[in-house]
Amino acid sequence: MPGPPRITLDDVARRAGVSTATASRALGDHPHVAAATRARVREAAEELDYVASPEATRLAGGPTGRVAVLVPHPSRWFFGELLEGLEAALRAADLDLVLFRVGGPEERAAFFARLPARRKVDAVVVLAFAVDEIEHARLASLGVDVVAAGGRVASYPSVGVDDHVAGRQAMDHLIHLGHRRIGMIAVEDVGRLAPDPDGRTSAWRAALDDAGIPPDDDLVVTVPWGGEGGADGMARLLGLRSPPTAVFAHDDETALGAIRTLRRAGLRVPEDLSVIGVDDHPLAALTDLTTVAQPVRAQGRRAGELVVAGLRGELADGVPPAELLPTRLVLRGTTSPPGAPR
């Protein structure tokens, strides 16, 4: 169980014929250590296959080498992808990723109340959700850097996409195809980051305005996140006296839900009704869903890099402007001109 007898810094020092203090400095590349001594210590360490004890190093004042990641729903593709990118960047810097789930309201409240990450990490990454005043204060009490990924948060360095722009790409596509009556299925997921209150929804309105089409608020329905939500939203839209000819869904999974409702109603997509989502979820390709792709994994990776830079003290003071990665329209088979066969 205890494994092989541990080799300590003292062993190395003894072998190199120096004190522990000197050995520590030599290995730590500190100045004021004679080159010859440094070499001797290095060699001794090498021969002994010495590996410093992380706990001892940390206890003695160093960083923990860990960063906390707050994620609402690990099982959703978006978050998983973010997590993957983040993990890669952190691992590259030899940092461990400690996962904290803050999905439901209770979990979230529990996390911020108890702050289980306290004293255990050097930084925290908030994945795609906005923190309120109190939560912000609680995080501040951890005394470590915070960065946000998957959306932008005013108070922290963040990396995400411009939801408004993404929304415009989707809406403009629909409008360009000739649609005038366009519905929107927004999601109410509290956890989701809400940049400029709701970029995607505001894009719906802005695009219509720009096209000279008077927005009809009845065409915007808000549902819980997920396929079922999308299905319900679509049903509500179909229930309108004057249903839309195209629908912009907040994301791909919502869009897929909407499509199921359409299929069940005997409507054809895109012949009878066009549908577009956002994300470019792997299943979007499988289901031939037109969407606006966003580089999710890259957002996670970039956030990780930001954390690393911050830990190295390479970040300027103050909150830098949000880093926005590009999104792009991916044309597939669920959109077409209104009333047009294919």
Next chain:
Amino acid sequence: MPGPPRITLDDVARRAGVSTATASRALGDHPHVAAATRARVREAAEELDYVASPEATRLAGGPTGRVAVLVPHPSRWFFGELLEGLEAALRAADLDLVLFRVGGPEERAAFFARLPARRKVDAVVVLAFAVDEIEHARLASLGVDVVAAGGRVASYPSVGVDDHVAGRQAMDHLIHLGHRRIGMIAVEDVGRLAPDPDGRTSAWRAALDDAGIPPDDDLVVTVPWGGEGGADGMARLLGLRSPPTAVFAHDDETALGAIRTLRRAGLRVPEDLSVIGVDDHPLAALTDLTTVAQPVRAQGRRAGELVVAGLRGELADGVPPAELLPTRLVLRGTTSPPGAPR
């Protein structure tokens, strides 16, 4: 950046009017501590919002309060779900989850070579992948308990589902519907756990045998995991001189890929060809896919409970038999009798 002054065990002890030693024992649930004292210390800790320093604890010989989780692909639904269940169980025991990605061959090799989790965790959980001899030895060198989730691994306590049984549920359903020529799209994902080499594939053969149908090996195609793989697999199956009338896909995403190929080929599902998967991925419901559901999150949770029990020394010695959770057939719209309209 040092944040608020750290609260140490000494602070707690002082507030409770006892020595550091007693405080440590009280919080550590050691025997020989008066109940009243224990309560007082607990209260003091609570009031001060005390959190032990993992490094100090570990350095002094105690547990770290952390468990490493090895996950191949965090972004896949299956793993994300497993992760969620696991996190919940660990969190409940106040254990932190440190995530290590071991997806690609290089990452995996790097992990086992460097063993970044060394001395940093009290246990490790292997999510749905089989470890080979060397990896097994490396893990053993960590000197901590290991449990597997999402499949069973001979050498560790594990929780999963019986893939063979799940496969039988799918196959028997198809056979019961009257299909005789049934294809199978297996996946070659190295990471995926391979219980009794490949439960799902063996089920294909066993089911046919039991039904007195001679298995035709041409009907089994193996593809990389994922929708694209499924699509390719289906294409190969369609290319056969005598294509199947039904297909059993290794999992839902593969099944969805298969369906895309069918749609593009102008074939109707299930009228022309039935498709069934395994998992009951949320999108299965949306796409009306018939499948064999498995309780993924529960597997993660149970694995977490196993870890906790192990850490408490409540586990008997030796490797207990794998815990197998039940799977169940979920009838939806992608299967029907052969050549039968709906």
Next chain:
DNA sequence: ACACGTGTTGGAACCGCTTGCGGTGGGAGC
């Protein structure tokens, strides 16, 4: 030859917690 600065190195004090060992006090046993 003397005082002093510079570059190195060693001694030792922590960092925060666990635990072996010894000490204290009160109840049980006689």
Next chain:
DNA sequence: GCTCCCACCGCAAGCGGTTCCAACACGTGT
């Protein structure tokens, strides 16, 4: 009423590093 025992608790020694500070050895300026 007086041992004796034992449940409880405190002291202090680490765990393996880092780092402040003092000590020391040389060179150099005068």
